[in-house]
Amino acid sequence: MTEENKYNAPQEVKDLNIINTIELEDFAKEIVPSGGFDYMAGGSGDEFTLRRNVSAFNQKGILPRIAADVEFPDTQTKIFEHNLKVPFIMAPIAAHGLAHESKEAGTAKGISEFGGTIMSISAYSGASFEEIEEGLAGNPRWFQIYMSKDDELNKNILDEAKADGASAIILTADATVSGNRDRDTRNKFVYPFGMPIVSRYLTGSGENMSLNNIYGQSKQKIDLKDIQFIKHYSGLPVFIKGVQTPEDAMAAIAVGVDGIWVSNHGGRQLDGAPASFEVLEEIAEVVAGRVPIVFDSGIRRGEHIFKALASGADIVAIGRPVLFSLALGGWKGVKSVFEYFENDLKRVMQLAGTQTITDVKNARLKDLK
Numbered sequence: 001m002t003e004e005n006k007y008n009a010p011q012e013v014k015d016l017n018i019i020n021t022i023e024l025e026d027f028a029k030e031i032v033p034s035g036g037f038d039y040m041a042g043g044s045g046d047e048f049t050l051r052r053n054v055s056a057f058n059q060k061g062i063l064p065r066i067a068a069d070v071e072f073p074d075t076q077t078k079i080f081e082h083n084l085k086v087p088f089i090m091a092p093i094a095a096h097g098l099a100h101e102s103k104e105a106g107t108a109k110g111i112s113e114f115g116g117t118i119m120s121i122s123a124y125s126g127a128s129f130e131e132i133e134e135g136l137a138g139n140p141r142w143f144q145i146y147m148s149k150d151d152e153l154n155k156n157i158l159d160e161a162k163a164d165g166a167s168a169i170i171l172t173a174d175a176t177v178s179g180n181r182d183r184d185t186r187n188k189f190v191y192p193f194g195m196p197i198v199s200r201y202l203t204g205s206g207e208n209m210s211l212n213n214i215y216g217q218s219k220q221k222i223d224l225k226d227i228q229f230i231k232h233y234s235g236l237p238v239f240i241k242g243v244q245t246p247e248d249a250m251a252a253i254a255v256g257v258d259g260i261w262v263s264n265h266g267g268r269q270l271d272g273a274p275a276s277f278e279v280l281e282e283i284a285e286v287v288a289g290r291v292p293i294v295f296d297s298g299i300r301r302g303e304h305i306f307k308a309l310a311s312g313a314d315i316v317a318i319g320r321p322v323l324f325s326l327a328l329g330g331w332k333g334v335k336s337v338f339e340y341f342e343n344d345l346k347r348v349m350q351l352a353g354t355q356t357i358t359d360v361k362n363a364r365l366k367d368l369k
Contacts, residue, residue: 007192013330044179045271053298056275065353085116092144094124108135110334174242284312302344
């Protein structure tokens with residue numbers, strides 16, 4: 001990339017005073033290059049599903065419980081071997097370098113400084129495992145794989161992820177091709193830097209490549225046997241990410257998946273699909289506690305985390321608010337947004353009369369449709 005065309009990502013590192021995460025997007029828009037911002041903020045098509053991911057939470061109401069003997073709510077929970085201080089983690093998102101020059105290493109440091117949660121590392125990271133580990137400093141991480149068409153290369157990537165300390169693998173199954181992301185097409189967006197993890201199966205490093213080009217070189221024909229391949233080869237628990245129907249959840253459990261990840265890719269794939277929250281409850285009913293459920297897409301407030309947990313999720317994954325906070329404050333911004341969600345969730349738990357995360361999961365929501 002020539003100096004004239006260099007991508008000028010934000011560089012500032014500072015604590016953030018977060019009033020709410022909705023306005024973080026507007027603040028980030030002022031400082032992030034337009035192509036990078038639209039890639040992070042945009043969805044597919046008319047962005048119906050993108051918007052509905054947030055608005056759908058208003059279809060359910062939290063019933064305040066009074067005189068419930070609650071003080072200093074406890075947000076601790078557990079998934080697999082990990083004891084977490086909060087029931088939310090970092091969602092796997094590509095190309096953090098669009099938000100801040102520190103890339104995924106900055107996000108990792110913010111997560112490490114917050115402590116007690118998990119970073120999900122995307123195979124489309126703009127940083128290497130080694131760079132991310134510098135920030136993560138031994139804290140837990142899961143690895144999200146976009147599979148190569150060559151299983152030997154997939155084995156190499158899984159070997160590296162496992163050697164890096166990944167304790168679970170996330171198979172993203174809803175992105176075999178890119179959604180029709182109009183903003184990216186209009187901007188003629190290409191990645192301004194390489195992708196060290198997947199560059200081994202790209203015709204190029206990832207730099208100056210479009211998302212369509214990168215997806216086109218990844219595996220499109222994903223089926224349930226891929227869950228078994230990853231599980232047996234890696235020896236790690238496997239999540240399947242992108243589940244939107246009870247049928248897909250049941251099929252994945254039947255072949256031995258270790259976790260269901262309810263997500264519509266943040267409204268970035270199939271526009272016109274329902275909000276992720278709208279399908280969570282019926283998926284949770286058929287999963288029936290057999291494996292943990294992770295939920296993402298549209299989380300912006302503590303109320304959203306509460307409602308997702310009360311609707312069947314075990315863990316919530318947070319995406320865009322973390323990237324926007326990274327843009328605004330580097331690793332300190334990431335730490336700030338995790339602290340915001342922790343404090344906001346505790347506020348909601350107190351007002352709802354729930355002392356523990358188990359209480360939240362057993363809370364009754366009111367249908368407001």
